[in-house]
Amino acid sequence: MKPVETKTAVAHLVEERVPLFLWGPPGIGKSSIVRQIAEERGIGFVDLRLSLLDPTDLRGIPFFDQQAKQAVWAPPAFLPDGSVAEGILFLDELNTAAPMVQASAYQLILDRKIGEYELPGGWAIVAAGNREGDRGVVYRMPAPLANRFVHLEMESDPQQWRRWALVRGVDPSIVGFIAARPDALFMFDAKSAHRSFATPRSWEYVDRILKSTPERELLMPLIAGSIGEELAAEFLSWRAAADELPDVEAVLEGRERAVPEDPNALHVLASMLLQRIDADTPTETLEHLLAYLMELPPEFSVMIVKELQHKGVLLEKAPGFKAWIGKFAYLLA
Template identity: 80%
Template structure:
């Protein structure tokens, strides 16, 4: 399932408090999607990395209660205590945890309680983990535990990632490069011994590195440490070949600007335009943009218009919209 479909499915199951297990390769944003759902719903979120826990960490430690003359389990303080009536308990890396930790989690998932602790009624349980084929150290999940979940598998979608990256203000050269080379978004090879490889998470690191404006001598080592040496060299070469870009603000002011001849530059410019234009952009600005897009390569002109429409930009209110449709409308089908 693609990320947006996964998000919608998880949202439904969280609402009904149906336990689910989200499978997927490392670095593709599984935990980010679950956290985002909690934020959008305005509910609590607790992320437990089960690989860091011992079985007693979940169950608690027994102590003697002098009043009742019984051994009582002291619940762990890090589990939801009911101060937030609704939330998501996210059990990350469940199948990477040791079998005894999985057994403790099994009771929590099955009975919504463990020892003296009981999960608050309004809390849903979501677990996640990598597949056995992803070169991680995983333990096979017992069938009774697996049967307690709805299982969803998440995959990469470069188009959905591009929309997300634009909305989150990624460096246009990163967005442009992935637009030109969608396969570079995720280049994980379970058989490779390389420590660094490209994933949506590592491209987010690339964006942060570029925004930190490091010295030129540091740029290559930093990028290579994020996405691997070969891809880092290709990205920097691609970025340099984009060359000089037209002044976007001048375009939006209606001033004449050159049309890039390089495909690389067109990808970067497209990313800049989509990031800059919002639904509240004035009509005159949209008219100036459409005037420029009428001169642009048809493929890129149509791509920009489609992405702006997906953002809710009403290009139809521009006076030269019909002119653009007459020129490129046949490519919209």
């Protein structure tokens, strides 16, 4: 499933308190999606990395109750205690945890309690992990445990990632590069021995690196450490070729009509325009934009208009939209 559809499906299952297991390769945003659902709903969120726990960490430690004259289990403080009525207990890396930890998790998932602890009724359980072929250390999940989940498999999607990146203000050169090279968003090869490879998560690291404005000589090793040497060299070469762009503010004020000839530069320019325009943009600015789009190559002009419509920008309110439709209608069929 693509990220948007996965998020919708997970939200439905969380609402009904149905345990689910989210499968997918590393770095595609599994944990981010679950966290976003909790934040958007204003509910609690507890993230447990089970691969870092021992069986007693989850079950708790026994101690002797002198008054009751019996041993009882002291539940761990990191589990939801009921002070927050609703939330998501996220069991990340469940299938990389040791078998004894999985056994403890099995009781928590099956009975919603373990030892003296009981999970509050308003909390949903979501687990996640990498697939067995993803070059990670994983343990095969026992059939009884697997049967307690609804299983969803998530995959990356370049178009959805680009839309997310535009909203988040990711560097336009990255967004433009992924537009030109969609396959570069996710280049994980389970058979490869390389430590660095491109994923949505590692491209976020590249964005942070660029925004930190490192010295020029550090760019290559820093980016190569995120996405690998070969792809880093290609991205930086592409970024340099697309470096000469018209002033976006001048374009939106109607003072600039120059159009880059390099397709790489056009991809970056498209990303910059898409980040600059939103549903609150004045009609006058939209009119200047449409006049500039009339000068762009048809495929770029149509792509920008479609993405703006997806963002909820009402281009129809600008008088120049009819002229734009008249010129590019043949590509909209």
